[in-house]
Amino acid sequence: MGWAGSGVLIAWHDLAEGREAEYLDWHSHEHMQERLAVPGFMEARRYSVVGTGPAHLILYVAVGPRVFETQAYLERLNQPSVRTQRIMPALLNMNRSLCRIEASRGFGAGRWLQTLRFSPVPGCEARLRDTLMGKVQWLATQPGLCAAHLLISDRNRGRIPPREAALRGGQDTMADWVLLIEGYSPATVAQDQTVFLWQNGAGPEVASNLYEIDHIGLDH
Secondary structure, eight states, rough: OOOOOSSEEEEEEEHHHHHHHHHHHHHHIIHHHHHHHTTTEEEEEEEESSSSSOOOEEEEEEHHHHHHGGGHHHHHHHHHHHHHHHHHHGGGEEEEEEEEEEEEEEHHHHHSSEEEEEEEETTOOHHHHHHHHHHHHHHTTSSTTTEEEEHHHEETTOOOHHHHHHTTTSSOOOOOOEEEEEEHHHHHHHHOOOHHHHHHBBOOEEEEEEEEEEEEOOOO
């Protein structure tokens, strides 16, 4: 099983001091619902960091990566609401990545989620991909876990900054490859995967963070 769609928008960001309550209300009661109203969006999630790392993680599953290029979606990015215009400048250090789902296994959503951001060593892409395809399938069956996903960003999508990005200062960065591990045991979810990634073709820079879910929204 796993996610039914083949596209994901995933974003990590910090938040300006004193804006937390306003941000959470906006994201749950406007932004998430607005995104799920766009044809092709299937699921929305928001997480808060556990320990160190970017304060929030936002994840949207879509039927396919091309959803992020549709007129309906681009209109939302380029015609932000009044509340969105007020909130966007408070979203700091944004890493926003449009990805295809390379592998997804498991059932449901776990309370905890580990995100691992990395890049393959040049020439090791195929070996790393094949290894992680098997790793995702294995992780989804382990006690304490419920699902795992491998995402690979498409850097050719979303190259023209929309108005929303301009409101944030237009300095968004992007992830390359992302491994997501979710489950119901925080210790199991948070197990270090860095050495495994290094041994199988990932570069030296691996960013690992643990998150706890705040809100899940589904397309009806």
